[in-house]
Amino acid sequence: MTSEPRLTRTGDAPKPGIVHFGPGAFFRAFNAVFTHDAIVAEGGDWGIVAVSLRSATARDQLKPQGGVYTSVSLGKTEQSQVIGSISDVRVAPENPAAIHALLADPAIRIVSLTITEKGYAPPYAPDTAIAYLTAGLAARRANGVPPFTVLSCDNLPDNGQTTRRAVLDHAGSIDPELAAYIEANVAFPSTMVDRITPATTEADLARLIETTGYTDAAAVFHESFRQWVIEDDFPMGRPAWDAAGAQLVESVAAHETMKLRCLNGTHSAMAYLGYLAGYETIFDAISDPDFAQFIEHLWTDEILPTVPQPKGEDLPAYCRALMARYRDPSIRHRTWQIAMDGSQKLPQRLLGTIRDRLKAGVLPEGLCLAVAAWMRYVGGVDGTGQPIDVRDPLADALREGSDGAATSADKVGALLAFEAIFDPELAGHDGFRSAVTRHYDTIARDGTKAAIQSVLGR
Numbered sequence: 001m002t003s004e005p006r007l008t009r010t011g012d013a014p015k016p017g018i019v020h021f022g023p024g025a026f027f028r029a030f031n032a033v034f035t036h037d038a039i040v041a042e043g044g045d046w047g048i049v050a051v052s053l054r055s056a057t058a059r060d061q062l063k064p065q066g067g068v069y070t071s072v073s074l075g076k077t078e079q080s081q082v083i084g085s086i087s088d089v090r091v092a093p094e095n096p097a098a099i100h101a102l103l104a105d106p107a108i109r110i111v112s113l114t115i116t117e118k119g120y121a122p123p124y125a126p127d128t129a130i131a132y133l134t135a136g137l138a139a140r141r142a143n144g145v146p147p148f149t150v151l152s153c154d155n156l157p158d159n160g161q162t163t164r165r166a167v168l169d170h171a172g173s174i175d176p177e178l179a180a181y182i183e184a185n186v187a188f189p190s191t192m193v194d195r196i197t198p199a200t201t202e203a204d205l206a207r208l209i210e211t212t213g214y215t216d217a218a219a220v221f222h223e224s225f226r227q228w229v230i231e232d233d234f235p236m237g238r239p240a241w242d243a244a245g246a247q248l249v250e251s252v253a254a255h256e257t258m259k260l261r262c263l264n265g266t267h268s269a270m271a272y273l274g275y276l277a278g279y280e281t282i283f284d285a286i287s288d289p290d291f292a293q294f295i296e297h298l299w300t301d302e303i304l305p306t307v308p309q310p311k312g313e314d315l316p317a318y319c320r321a322l323m324a325r326y327r328d329p330s331i332r333h334r335t336w337q338i339a340m341d342g343s344q345k346l347p348q349r350l351l352g353t354i355r356d357r358l359k360a361g362v363l364p365e366g367l368c369l370a371v372a373a374w375m376r377y378v379g380g381v382d383g384t385g386q387p388i389d390v391r392d393p394l395a396d397a398l399r400e401g402s403d404g405a406a407t408s409a410d411k412v413g414a415l416l417a418f419e420a421i422f423d424p425e426l427a428g429h430d431g432f433r434s435a436v437t438r439h440y441d442t443i444a445r446d447g448t449k450a451a452i453q454s455v456l457g458r
């Protein structure tokens with residue numbers, strides 16, 4: 001127990017204009033910070049009502065503090081900022097009707113989402129974000145209130161379009177006229193979001209008490225870097241996010257591909273390979289010269305040739321900056337955390353790149369190795385025989401898939417048969433299949449480091 005006073009709000013919370021689903025660490029390190037800075041810069045009633053779809057943790061942490069918390073930028077010079085943009089926090093399952101009423105409120109002009117990749121997958125039960133969005137839009141249509149803008153902030157290609165398709169799909173199953181209305185009237189701008197935010201630890205919170213003199217149960221710890229690219233399509237207005245450093249553009253597609261393939265692709269590669277090699281964090285993995293050289297190889301030879309040129313970006317410089325971000329010793333980002341939900345991440349992070357290389361007639365060995373490492377990881381046992389705590393909506397099915405098969409070719413084949421992950425054309429590509437099987441065997445026989453060295457030609 002500490003005797004330090006708890007952080008609290010002084011003054012009034014901003015009047016709400018945004019509802020946000022998914023009040024976790026990333027939202028607090030990113031959306032809420034940009035919105036705080038935007039309100040400070042240019043004002044506006046853009047307070048955020050943060051809604052959790054499941055657990056009460058965020059509410060229990062934030063409510064006693066009046067919604068304020070500390071955002072800590074780690075690095076050589078640590079900087080902390082008290083963030084005041086969260087007006088209220090709700091737990092949807094405690095009172096779904098209150099969430100429906102909130103979404104129907106004309107003051108709410110934007111509904112944003114950080115619900116992770118799996119949050120967009122059907123079926124859309126009434127307690128999912130997609131169902132709440134649809135119900136909110138239906139209520140506004142019935143009441144003659146203009147619709148809110150829907151802003152997905154998850155790491156998915158075309159996240160606006162993905163959300164739109166999900167909402168239209170769900171609305172169509174309820175009432176085709178509602179779907180037609182949404183199609184004609186609701187804006188779903190796409191975004192690219194980027195800030196590395198490891199899960200908060202008890203040690204982080206204890207250190208914060210020492211440096212600030214107060215207790216803050218909701219604090220978040222992240223890198224100082226942040227990049228937000230947003231399609232500027234907000235019929236009901238938006239906070240001055242541009243004044244806070246966001247890039248408002250016509251199309252984010254190229255930015256999104258760059259980020260998903262260069263950052264998230266190498267993140268996932270390091271998560272599986274690094275975990276199997278015994279590395280706890282990205283920093284630990286990238287400090288191994290073999291890993292560093294492997295990641296450089298992935299960027300230069302396998303990923304960048306597939307990435308379109310985003311306006312205003314220098315792609316090789318982008319990758320150099322990424323390497324510096326990975327090498328930051330103050331960011332303890334666990335490989336296990338990034339390894340989570342691989343079945344939802346692989347397609348946009350690794351498989352699209354592989355497909356593009358195969359189309360160009362090149363077999364991307366390093367990315368095939370990353371896929372093989374994922375296959376070993378979801379097998380649930382590491383190289384030393386220890387069980388792996390695999391967190392994935394498909395975890396059981398994936399483990400059973402690889403358990404049943406006799407040879408490694410059969411195991412790889414069984415996993416490639418998951419059509420929700422691998423499209424049949426890729427799964428049936430002989431060169432891809434045999435490269436993944438070969439790497440799968442090398443990891444089992446000689447270990448992860450040897451497999452990496454074989455790709456590097458050593």
Ligand code: CS2
Nearest residue numbers: 193194195196264267337338
């Ligand atoms: C990471 C991302 O957990 C993961 O899968 O790759 O959360 C990554 O840290 C962010 O996208 C960085 O912006």
